[in-house]
Amino acid sequence: MSILVVGTVAIDSIETPFGKRDNVLGGSATYFSLAASLFNKVHVVATVGEDFPKRYIRLLEDKGIGLEGFHVIKGKTFRWEGKYEYDLNVAHTLKTHLNVLKIFDPVIPPDLRKTDFIFLANTDPELQLKVLEQMRGPSFVACDSMNYWITHKKKPLERLLGKVNLFLLNDSEARQLSGEANLMKAARLIVSKGPKAVIIKKGEHGALYLSKRSCFLTPAYLLETIYDPTGAGDTFAGGMMGFLSRAKRTDEATIKKSIIYGSILASFAVEDFSIKRLARLTMPEVRSRYDIFRRITKY
């Protein structure tokens, strides 16, 4: 059971209180696929421009990531420039150059249309719907979104939510979408609108999972060193979906365990800039941190 992710592959420039990096590899599909590839085969559907460095393509290939749907087209790669203050939960966007993303209209290669696990990374919900229409009965679909689409494309977003197994969003997005300050009420409202389940990510404060049958609360792994929170949410999703697809199960107990794996993967991602930590991460390291996490949360 392999995984398909449709999202962005980007060139980021990032400043945090701990340093600054220009023109580094970023994008939702990048973080997601690097995390998920530790567990299972991942195929990326994304578009970059001719300026996209070859070494980044080699990096993805070396991780065994399927690039059948990865296209290099005329133009420049999507670029994001962001800054974080000491509150690392909030990203301040300095510049966004959509570039090739302006004409991003993903066509899923025929061989990938039967993929079982689909992650629709944050993008226009109308595009996310179009991707879903191309798929042939996936067994598990998860999606992400952001405040911009909640404000400007609420209707298509709600249509999309009716078709997914899992909707991942952060706490402020959950409050915005539901109009509820209380996260438990927000989660209930969101689940009543369509998705089979929701995960509200609270950054360093952990995550809340709610489905019609079950609820799960977990703290985040408490790190002493955080350099760059970029991509933590997509890495979380990658760890989760990687674990689920490897387990070949999506029952509530497996989902809970996958949330811990997602959280562990994200805890590694933020330990260095860009995808540096993820790129050198190994499965024994993941398992070892999972064991520590179990020990410090068990009672």
Added chain:
Amino acid sequence: MSILVVGTVAIDSIETPFGKRDNVLGGSATYFSLAASLFNKVHVVATVGEDFPKRYIRLLEDKGIGLEGFHVIKGKTFRWEGKYEYDLNVAHTLKTHLNVLKIFDPVIPPDLRKTDFIFLANTDPELQLKVLEQMRGPSFVACDSMNYWITHKKKPLERLLGKVNLFLLNDSEARQLSGEANLMKAARLIVSKGPKAVIIKKGEHGALYLSKRSCFLTPAYLLETIYDPTGAGDTFAGGMMGFLSRAKRTDEATIKKSIIYGSILASFAVEDFSIKRLARLTMPEVRSRYDIFRRITKY
């Protein structure tokens, strides 16, 4: 094994986004003892003025709380006026009338000097030290403090910390005391300064426990209804110490379980203004919420 708490019994006026209550029962020793009394015998050492309503004394008596060290003296009761905005983690003090607290110099009744479990609620660390000197070899001492003492009485506070088993404080106090933004580093620094263990309370985001041998992370019970967060920290301490003294054990496994009980007790306390919810709380309700909490945090 009974419990002794030295702290305040107060008259509060509280405003939250959900309502306003004037002249209601408050104070650290009040919240602590109501929570702990569900588990075990608690003795309160505190001082109030002649204006203190008799019905509040009857309320404490009805809960079986020992009032041998509870004194009504000439003058007025300590009064606190506070307000919370939507961020219920931050209390804004509008007025403080110390009144009889100005001459609070607790003398522990001889019969109580051998009490095993001691909670030194937030007050001048020099007073907390004087209380401790009166005790005869307690088996477990916990204490609380606040930003004011960290700023103005750091030396006596550090002397006190060297003598306690457990220091409870909230996240902003931990950052202030340690000079560390990262909570894990802050916890390590605090433990290196004396207390056998520290609990950093993060309000709705749960708590972090650290001792020299062990670490424990827990989310808070996610409530849909929060009316008044006043006293949540003292209630947490009361639930913890109540559970520990009832268990007659203070090993790490029992402490972890007691932290969950503390968190559960606090989750009830905030469901109504003042001590209203605590005053009508029953042990079956506590056990039932503990079971729910276990279910939603287990993986």
